[in-house]
Amino acid sequence: MNEERVVELLLYLLPAIVTGLIALYFFRGHTKNEEGRRRFLIHKEAQKNALPLRLQAYERMALFLERIAPAKLLLRVSPPNSDKEEYEQLLVRHIENEFDHNLAQQIYISDECWNIINAAKNATIQLIRKSNRNEEVDSADKLRETILSDLLERPAPSSAALSYIKQEVGELW
Template sequence: MNIEEIFIDIVVLFAGIFAALMGVYLVLKKDIQQFFNLKTIEITKENRAHLLPLRLQAHERLIIFIDRINPANLLVRLHQQGIGIATLQAGILNEVRSEFEHNITQQLYVDNIAWNVVRKLKDDTIAMINNAVQGLPADANGIELSKAILQHMASINENPYDLTIDLIKKDIQQLF
């Protein structure tokens, strides 16, 4: 035997092995795909079981966040006798921003629409506080700011804080 014959025998052997493996793959292709699909489904079911409590907790935390940034609740918590307008404004804005930062990771577990509404509510709250301050004289006090904010809230037909909570509740209902 010379080298050419050995080389031809090796090529024929590898071609036969390759053809046999391809045949086995084609026969078992559907079974292999089904196995990996079932594995994916099992993992997804496990993830859903673990994610549900986290998603519910995120919704709960967002409802608490919305309640805490509601101006009626903010003013009760932050208002002190004789507080100045600038001090009250800074306290309110700081409270809203820190509450939002504390809950920012909850966006992972809620619907994008719900999260965008919560973020817009935060931005609108900050804008409302700043606008109320701009509408008051420079020598106004915290009581006057509180009155201006509460009057603005009373003039709104539908309370945006209640509407946002209702949206969060609807998002929760989609989980079941």
């Protein structure tokens, strides 16, 4: 008779245990879902606050690329005298100062975009230095002419980086 009572007790407890396990399973699923929802809402709010900062960073880097485009740089920075070496250093210094002024923007843009911008800056400096090493260049004005004629043959390094920025900003929408 004792065995019968134990079996009877187990038969009564079995549905309660199964119901408790099912309730525990659904409660854990619900808790996990709520936690995910909360994380999503926090992330969404952070994105909403960060988007203006990111757009501003892309704007500043686009302005940087426009300012270091050789054609615009040569119009803005005129040679102080006819010394080509001094003019080369002046142009490079302007590019480096512009870049240093915008260094903090890298935290708001992707690493790939930052690397492309950095490569465009370095390629522009190399273009200036390569033009200065040309044997036909004997003055600052001749250096300007040589740089501009090089740009007629190929696009400025900053134009490719600017296109990449536009593409990346387009993906934000």
